[in-house]
Amino acid sequence: MAGLTLRGIHKAFGDTSVLNNIDLDIADGEFLTLVGPSGCGKSTLLRIIAGLESQDRGSVSIGGSSVDHLRPHERRIAMVFQNYALYPHMSVFDNIALPLTMTRLNLFERLPLLRHLSSRRRRVMGEIAREVRAVAEQLRIETFFHRRPGQLSGGQRQRVALGRAMVRHPQAFLMDEPLSNLDAKLRVHMRGELTELHARLGVTMIYVTHDQIEAMTMSDRIAVMDHGDILQLGTPADVYERPATTAVAQFIGSPAINLFPAHVGPSGQVELLGRTLPIHVHNAPTPELTVGVRPEAMRIGGGPCVVTCRFRRRENLGSESILHFDLVASPEVAVLCRVDNNMPIPDGEVTLAFKPRDCHVFDHNGRRIEIESRMAASRGVRRASEVR
Amino acid sequence: MNAIIAEITPLAAAPPASRQRWIERFAGLGFAAPAFILLVLTNLAPLAALAFLSFTNYELGALDFSFVGLKNFGTALQDPVIRRSITNTLLYVAIVVPGGVLISLLVAILIHQRKRTRSLYEVIYFLPVTSTLIAMATMWQFLLHPTLGLINQVLKGLGFAETAFLSEPRLVIPTLAAIGIWQLVGFNMVLFLAGLSAIPRDLYEAVDIDGASHPIDRFLKVTWPMLGPTTMFVTVTTFITAFKIFDTVAVMTRGGPGGASEVLLYAIYLEGFQYFHMSYAATLTLVFLAFTLVFSVLQTFVLDRRVHY
Ligand SMILES: Nc1ncnc2c1ncn2[C@@H]1O[C@H](COP(=O)(O)OP(=O)(O)OP(=O)(O)O)[C@@H](O)[C@H]1O
Ligand SMILES: [Mg+2]
Numbered sequence: 001m002a003g004l005t006l007r008g009i010h011k012a013f014g015d016t017s018v019l020n021n022i023d024l025d026i027a028d029g030e031f032l033t034l035v036g037p038s039g040c041g042k043s044t045l046l047r048i049i050a051g052l053e054s055q056d057r058g059s060v061s062i063g064g065s066s067v068d069h070l071r072p073h074e075r076r077i078a079m080v081f082q083n084y085a086l087y088p089h090m091s092v093f094d095n096i097a098l099p100l101t102m103t104r105l106n107l108f109e110r111l112p113l114l115r116h117l118s119s120r121r122r123r124v125m126g127e128i129a130r131e132v133r134a135v136a137e138q139l140r141i142e143t144f145f146h147r148r149p150g151q152l153s154g155g156q157r158q159r160v161a162l163g164r165a166m167v168r169h170p171q172a173f174l175m176d177e178p179l180s181n182l183d184a185k186l187r188v189h190m191r192g193e194l195t196e197l198h199a200r201l202g203v204t205m206i207y208v209t210h211d212q213i214e215a216m217t218m219s220d221r222i223a224v225m226d227h228g229d230i231l232q233l234g235t236p237a238d239v240y241e242r243p244a245t246t247a248v249a250q251f252i253g254s255p256a257i258n259l260f261p262a263h264v265g266p267s268g269q270v271e272l273l274g275r276t277l278p279i280h281v282h283n284a285p286t287p288e289l290t291v292g293v294r295p296e297a298m299r300i301g302g303g304p305c306v307v308t309c310r311f312r313r314r315e316n317l318g319s320e321s322i323l324h325f326d327l328v329a330s331p332e333v334a335v336l337c338r339v340d341n342n343m344p345i346p347d348g349e350v351t352l353a354f355k356p357r358d359c360h361v362f363d364h365n366g367r368r369i370e371i372e373s374r375m376a377a378s379r380g381v382r383r384a385s386e387v388r
Numbered sequence: 389m390n391a392i393i394a395e396i397t398p399l400a401a402a403p404p405a406s407r408q409r410w411i412e413r414f415a416g417l418g419f420a421a422p423a424f425i426l427l428v429l430t431n432l433a434p435l436a437a438l439a440f441l442s443f444t445n446y447e448l449g450a451l452d453f454s455f456v457g458l459k460n461f462g463t464a465l466q467d468p469v470i471r472r473s474i475t476n477t478l479l480y481v482a483i484v485v486p487g488g489v490l491i492s493l494l495v496a497i498l499i500h501q502r503k504r505t506r507s508l509y510e511v512i513y514f515l516p517v518t519s520t521l522i523a524m525a526t527m528w529q530f531l532l533h534p535t536l537g538l539i540n541q542v543l544k545g546l547g548f549a550e551t552a553f554l555s556e557p558r559l560v561i562p563t564l565a566a567i568g569i570w571q572l573v574g575f576n577m578v579l580f581l582a583g584l585s586a587i588p589r590d591l592y593e594a595v596d597i598d599g600a601s602h603p604i605d606r607f608l609k610v611t612w613p614m615l616g617p618t619t620m621f622v623t624v625t626t627f628i629t630a631f632k633i634f635d636t637v638a639v640m641t642r643g644g645p646g647g648a649s650e651v652l653l654y655a656i657y658l659e660g661f662q663y664f665h666m667s668y669a670a671t672l673t674l675v676f677l678a679f680t681l682v683f684s685v686l687q688t689f690v691l692d693r694r695v696h697y
Contacts, residue, residue, distance in 0.1 A: 047593075050593075050597060051596075052593050052596065052597070071596070071601050072593075072596045072597045072601070073596065073597055073598060073599035073600075073601060077597070078597065079593075079594070079597050081590050081593070081594065083588075083590060085588065085590035085591055085593065085594040086594075087591065087594070087595075087609065087610070087613075088614075089613040089614070089616070090613075098595075098598050098600070098609070099597075099598040099599055102598055102599035102600050102605065103599050107602060107604065107605070110605065110608075111604075111608075112608065164598070168598075
């Protein structure tokens with residue numbers, strides 16, 4: 001077990017730059033998730049850490065020492081691939097045992113036929129079998145030891161892949177979208193199992209996903225990536241409550257955040273669609289702003305912070321509903337609102353209200369600007385949250 | 389889903405069930421008929437004619453023939469030419485099958501790792517496949533010429549004695565086998581290349597992380613098992629091609645020197661089309677077919693159990 005450090009990682013494929021100057025410190029035993037849209041460089045970063053791809057610049061350290069010159073297996077990390085990459089011609093047992101036979105037997109003892117000449121091999125294989133069995137018991141896969149991967153379900157294959165990773169007691173686990181090939185229900189189940197596994201093993205895990213729910217539910221910290229940059233690094237709560245850019249705000253949270261065009265008034269107050277909101281910003285570089293409000297922070301009603309919308313349709317999620325609206329002022333802007341199912345469904349034009357402290361304000365480049373609320377009540381809340 | 393089908397079927401299936409079954413049966417036979425008729429005309433009927441002939445004493449152009457039972461088979465068993473032909477053919481096969489499979493596998497693996505020069509090498513190795521063997525045999529004859537041939541010039545330059553590859557009884561089959569391998573490698577290589585491209589890259593990466601970074605380990609743990617179906621196919625086709633050796637013998641050695649390169653198919657050709665012993669040639673052809681059949685079945689069953697699909 002060990003922490004990881006990435007310094008100035010840069011990678012380009014031909015002319016396209018895929019990773020720009022990535023710096024990342026991952027603590028020992030931490031569960032860090034890399035999230036971001038497709039093609040943002042998550043897998044590439046993971047593969048550089050694993051040693052499957054070499055970086056153009058920068059260095060990777062594991063447990064305080066640089067591993068740039070080491071081959072993948074010498075880095076003593078384990079990787080779980082998206083499609084598991086189990087050896088299809090080997091039994092489950094052989095799949096899990098392979099990392100151990102590779103390191104504990106010499107080349108001669110691994111050769112077909114010739115290996116039977118070695119007496120040491122028998123003893124070593126006995127030890128290996130014991131360790132494989134111990135891992136398999138943890139994952140509840142010992143009942144199908146002699147099956148081939150092709151004869152297993154997706155979730156079982158997933159467990160075998162985990163077993164193959166665990167059996168070596170690696171310094172860190174790297175996982176590249178390990179749950180994306182599973183159906184929705186199994187995914188939720190495996191999410192829980194992985195979290196428990198992490199708690200039990202206490203080993204560093206780096207987990208790539210583009211599913212923000214996985215990122216939110218499993219991680220100690222999330223690194224949100226886009227176009228080869230880390231946009232924000234923080235705890236799930238941090239990233240959700242204080243997104244650093246509009247891209248992060250849009251990516252984290254489901255359904256996605258509502259974004260409205262706004263601008264700064266003469267004395268620093270935020271003006272949204274002709275209404276002056278009780279929020280002030282001081283360090284906006286230009287008057288253009290974007291105001292973001294999460295669908296779950298909106299409700300039908302009136303107040304100082306409202307937008308006027310026209311009802312479109314309702315999405316019933318069972319316990320709650322997503323209401324879809326268009327902005328009356330500019331109908332191309334969709335507005336989403338998350339409500340309880342017992343709410344009456346509105347008709348025609350309504351006003352959607354939100355609290356000033358639920359507003360996220362971004363400058364013309366999409367970067368977050370801290371707001372000052374003039375309302376006494378919300379100031380109290382803000383102070384309370386600062387104390388926390 | 390089942391409920392929907394149950395509702396729809398009574399409406400859609402207007403004809404009663406038994407008529408429906410008849411229609412289906414005839415439609416099935418109709419679709420299978422063209423292939424079946426072709427198979428009968430081109431394969432099964434000639435085979436039956438062959439079997440029929442082998443029990444007669446028919447000679448090409450003869451007006452009459454009579455049944456002689458198993459006499460032809462008895463003659464074949466005693467015939468020293470046939471015995472020699474079978475041994476020579478088996479020796480040829482024993483060299484060409486492992487050589488043709490392993491060399492093409494090696495070439496395919498080496499070429500597969502090339503990036504820019506890959507297609508160049510593919511063309512170079514595939515060229516022998518596209519050329520006619522008769523023309524190539526003439527070229528080989530020239531290359532192997534004891535005094536003028538390039539190969540002997542090179543050997544002499546290296547200080548070896550002049551070797552008459554095609555007129556030395558002990559060397560003639562290995563030499564023909566080498567030419568046979570040369571002809572086969574390109575085709576087999578293409579099959580192996582296709583097999584190699586189908587191996588997921590993930591597996592090599594997994595094996596890299598698991599510690600098998602030695603090329604031998606990578607080969608044994610991933611490449612070889614994943615190529616199993618390709619290897620089986622290549623082995624069987626190579627075997628059949630090798631067993632059918634004919635053109636190089638016919639053009640370059642005519643079975644010589646002193647019968648040292650007589651092979652089964654060449655013997656059949658001589659009996660049938662030079663000596664006009666049609667019934668005897670038919671008998672030999674059946675023997676030939678029996679050999680290929682037995683070997684193919686054996687290979688398929690032995691290899692099939694070890695191959696992972
Ligand atoms: N071997 C390669 N050669 C050229 N370009 C590559 C290569 N591998 C990745 N890329 C490019 O690098 C970018 C990042 O790829 P990467 O696989 O890291 O994305 P990702 O974030 O994992 O996406 P996804 O969520 O779809 O898996 C993509 O634009 C991709 O096209
Ligand atoms: Mg990826």
